[in-house]
Structures are given as structure tokens and as C-alpha cells.
Amino acid sequence: MAEQAGASILHGLVAAGVVFVLLRLWPGDSPGLRLRFQLLALAFPALLTPALWFLAPWRQGDDFRDLWAIFSSHRLGQLRLLGHGLDSWFGVVLALAGSALLLRDLGPFLLELLGKPNRADPGGAQLLNALPAVSAGVEHPRIAWVEGEGPLLLTVGLWRPRIVASRALLDCLAPEELGAALAHEMAHVTRRDPLLGAGLMGLRLLLFFNPAVQVVARAAVQEMECRADDVAVSATGSPEPLLRGLRTGFREGEGRRVTARGWPGLDGLGRQLDRFRVKAIEARCQRLMGVRDAPPQGGLRLGLTAAALAALLFFVV
Amino acid sequence: MARAVLQIVGVVSLAGLVLSGLEAVPGAVLGLPRGVSLAASLGEAERRLDTKLTPPPGWSGSFGWPPREIRYSLRPVRAVALRMEPREGAVNLTLYRSQGTVIPDRLRPPGRVFHSLEVWVKGRPALLTTLTLADNQVWQDLEWTEGAGRTAIRFQGPTVQLLGLAEALREAEP
Numbered sequence: 001m002a003e004q005a006g007a008s009i010l011h012g013l014v015a016a017g018v019v020f021v022l023l024r025l026w027p028g029d030s031p032g033l034r035l036r037f038q039l040l041a042l043a044f045p046a047l048l049t050p051a052l053w054f055l056a057p058w059r060q061g062d063d064f065r066d067l068w069a070i071f072s073s074h075r076l077g078q079l080r081l082l083g084h085g086l087d088s089w090f091g092v093v094l095a096l097a098g099s100a101l102l103l104r105d106l107g108p109f110l111l112e113l114l115g116k117p118n119r120a121d122p123g124g125a126q127l128l129n130a131l132p133a134v135s136a137g138v139e140h141p142r143i144a145w146v147e148g149e150g151p152l153l154l155t156v157g158l159w160r161p162r163i164v165a166s167r168a169l170l171d172c173l174a175p176e177e178l179g180a181a182l183a184h185e186m187a188h189v190t191r192r193d194p195l196l197g198a199g200l201m202g203l204r205l206l207l208f209f210n211p212a213v214q215v216v217a218r219a220a221v222q223e224m225e226c227r228a229d230d231v232a233v234s235a236t237g238s239p240e241p242l243l244r245g246l247r248t249g250f251r252e253g254e255g256r257r258v259t260a261r262g263w264p265g266l267d268g269l270g271r272q273l274d275r276f277r278v279k280a281i282e283a284r285c286q287r288l289m290g291v292r293d294a295p296p297q298g299g300l301r302l303g304l305t306a307a308a309l310a311a312l313l314f315f316v317v
Numbered sequence: 318m319a320r321a322v323l324q325i326v327g328v329v330s331l332a333g334l335v336l337s338g339l340e341a342v343p344g345a346v347l348g349l350p351r352g353v354s355l356a357a358s359l360g361e362a363e364r365r366l367d368t369k370l371t372p373p374p375g376w377s378g379s380f381g382w383p384p385r386e387i388r389y390s391l392r393p394v395r396a397v398a399l400r401m402e403p404r405e406g407a408v409n410l411t412l413y414r415s416q417g418t419v420i421p422d423r424l425r426p427p428g429r430v431f432h433s434l435e436v437w438v439k440g441r442p443a444l445l446t447t448l449t450l451a452d453n454q455v456w457q458d459l460e461w462t463e464g465a466g467r468t469a470i471r472f473q474g475p476t477v478q479l480l481g482l483a484e485a486l487r488e489a490e491p
Contacts, residue, residue: 014332021328026321062365062391066352071336078343078355085357086343301321308329316336 003060004053005209006073006091009098011313012045012212018309019216026295031226033298038220040306044313045210046203052314059317070315094211101214102204104276109201141189151252153181155188158195172252177245180232184242187231193224222280229284239288250281349388350423356387366395368416375485379407390424393417398424408474410482413460415467420460425469426450438480439487445476459483 019041023034058064065072077085142162146152151173152166163185173181188194200217207213233239295301347355356362363370366389372382381402388398394417401410413420428448436445436459443461450456459479460469468486472479 014336018328018332022325025324025328066354066391069340070333071340075340075343075354077357078349079346080357295318295321297318297321300318301325304322304325305329308325312329312333315333 002088002091004050005095006087007053007317008045008049008207009091009094009210009212010071010073010316011049012041012207012210012216013094014313014316015041015044015309016212016216018312019305022301022305026301028295029298031223031230033302035220035223035227036298036302037305038216038223040302040309041216042200042203042213042220044309045207045213048310048313056314059314065317068315069317070312072317074317095209098207098209098211098214101211101218102208105204105214105218106201141186151249153185153249155185155194158198161189161192161194163189168252169249172248173245174241176236176241177248180236180242181245181249183235184228184232187228188224191224191227193228196224197221222283225280225284226287229288233288243285243288246281246285250278352392352421353388353390353423356389359383359387362387362389362397365389365391366397366416368395370397370399373401373412373482373486376401376482379404379482380410384412388424390421393421394419396420396424408472410473411471412486413467413469413471415469416465418462418465418467420467420469425458425471428456431455436480438483441487443483445479461487463487 019037023029023037029037052059059069065074073087076090077087079086081089141155142160144156144162144164146164146166150166151169151171152164153169154164155161156164163182169181170178200220204214204217229239229242232242236242341351343349344351344353349355354365356365359370370387373380381404383402384399385402386398386400388400390396394415396413396415396417399412399414401412403409411425413425415421428450431447431449433444433446436443438459438461441461441463443459446458446460448456448458454473456471456473457476457479458469458471460467461483462468470479470483470486472482
């Protein structure tokens, strides 16, 4: 079992590294395509690695390791520290890192999943009036209304997504900002992003030991946000309202967020989690401000990357 | 598009190169050429070589068991190098056993040969070679064929003692 986990970590790191470098080379790609590249990076440790164990068991044999493998973790195990091979040490350290990365996001995810109201509120109709014209013809989502919160706007619900909003949102956002923010949430609803997000969290739980899976799945969630941002920008015709809305909403919500409320004995961790959120918001704002040309043939590039990575990882044991 | 293809090929090739480089690190640190592995235990070596490794008969006065270091290679033939643990007064010795007719050079590094001559060990022909290795030390190799396999001893002590160790070993061989 430890050997399978080690292979999953190794393949995950290689796939994530290759995809990360390629996405850096193609910064203009749409968030949707970037998301697909990240899902590809996740597919290798989640699907290809176990498939290779069953379909090509001879890859684990000495002959393959000795003659054909580009990299064999067994070789690393020949360097020993305190009676254990370096491959074991790396495996343990990386598994701990993976678990820590999962725990970092699991708490807020569960609080967000479980802690929101489940009732539709007729007052939500006020918000629907602010929806930009682009959503005309799209079935309006259910809106749940929360009181006593700071500015809050998010999409929840796996099978029938709904928008959760707070009244404080109306007070702090200008109408066009509110329209952009709602268009963003509508994009999550129409693309069923909460379901994909839950799937990603499920994968993270399954491969809790794999730090590459934790990092890439987190980046994929950020890409979903960027994808929804692009829909909102198309709907409003300009990135400015969304940018202002993001910044205002975040500033006004400071100190009220789940992670900043102060968990008993975990204040430091809460502050650290908020710093991650700040960075994520800043990255989204920066992306909205700079538009770059995308290279053509995204699907073909994705396919070629998948083939090249599969060929490489076949020889990594 | 051609540029994107080149980028994909380049990045994946670079990843392969990095992995190859990483794989070479343990070999460089431990002085192991590619294809030669260091076994962490007798059990691991036996499992990899699919053979039982027993203490050389008649050597218990000079060398301890298990060996100080076990190296093995699986290609072109399965072979093992047992660097013995010298007891007080004994000198360095490595015992090589190959399941083929040769002992791979990467397992037994070749040196500059002074001379070699045929000798007899318990009525069977063997080759005695004197050579210097990369460490500039003088060593003696004594090797012979036994059935389908080949055995060699690389030793730094006197020739008489080397022949005696070989005879003790040969007495136990079928």
C-alpha cells in the first residue's frame, strides 16, 4: 500500500510540475482551459497510476526498474538515514505535507458546506433585479437570504445550486458591482461548480497524502472562480464593476469571515487561512486587469500534454 | 501550434532529464554504477537474486556474517558482490558470485593488470590476477567457473591465504 501511495505522490508531483510550467508558458489561456489542464494533472495520480498497477504489473519488476525506468524510487532508497531509505523519508514527509494542506482547506470547506441556510427567501427577488441582461433566458436560481452577516454572496448546493446572499451586500455594493457579482455567482450555478468543487474535495480526501493533488485541486478551484469572473465581465462589458465589487466585498467582510473569527487556540491558523484568501483575491484582480493573447488549439495542446505525460510517467516507478 | 508542440516536448523532456539526474544521485553518492544496486539486507539481496546467500564455509575465523556490504546486479546476469566484514587481523576481501559465465565489470571494477596465471584450486583450474584499482592499491583476483556460474575473490592479503580461502570455499561446493 505504501508503495502505491509513493507512486501516486511521485506521479502527482511530476504531472503537477509539468502542467504548472506549461500554464506559466501560456498565461493567456482561458480559465476554462487552465481548469482542464489542472484536472488532467489530477487524473494522473488518481486514475493513471492505479491503472498502471493493474494493467502493467511488470513495471514493478526488477528488470523494468533496472533496464527501462527513467526514475525508480527504489534507487533513492539505497541512500539510508537512521535505518530507513530516503524514499521512505521523502514519502513520509510528503504525505504529512499533503495531509496538512488538506486540513488547511477542509475546515473552511465543511463550515461553508454545512453552515449556510437552506431556505429560499422571497426577499431574494430584490437581488434578481440586479442580474445583468446576459442571464436573461437562464432559469433564475433559488436565492437564500441570511441576516446578521457581513457582505456575503456565494453559491451552495450540489445538485440544485442556489445563491446565498446577505442584506449587508446590498448596502456595500453599487448596483453595477452587485450585477457583476451576481453574474459571477450565476456562472457557478449554470456550470454546477459546487458539484465539481465537492468532487475535487472528495479526491483530495481520497488522496489526502498526496501534496500535488492538494495543491492542484486548490488551484483548480481558483480557476473556477476566474472562469466565473470572465462570465461576469462579459455580462457587464467591463472588468471594473467586478474588480470594485471583489475589493469592496472583501474589505467589508474583513474580520467577519469564518476563518478570522478566531477558533479556540487556532487564531494563528485562522489568520494564515485569511492570508491565503487575500492572495487568491489579489490574483483574481490582477488577472482581470491584464488580458493576454492565448495560443491556439487548446484542446490539441491538452491532448498532446496528456499523451506526453502518460509516456513519461509509464517509465517512472 | 508548432511552438506549443515544442514547448510540450521540451517541458516533458526536461522533466525526464531531471528525474534521470535525481536517479543518478544515490549512485554518485554511493559509487554505484547504473545497474548495480546496494541491498539493505541479506533478505533483500536473496529476494532480488532469487538465490540463498549462505556464509562462506571455513571463513568464519577471518570474516563475520552478514557481509559489511552487499551489491548486486541483475543484468546481463544475476551476480552479487559480498564485501566481507574482516575479523581482527584479517584484510579486505570481496566475494563475487555470478549465475552466468562472467562477473559483470560494473559489479567488479576492472583495474590495471600486472600479470595473471592459471592455478589449481582443489584440482580445478582457476585464474589468479594481480592488479591495481582506482584506489592505487594492489589487489589479487582469484576466479573460477563452477557449473553454470562463476566465483571470484578480490583480496588484499597474501596469495597463500587467498588460495586457502578459495580451497575452503571449493570444498563445500558440489
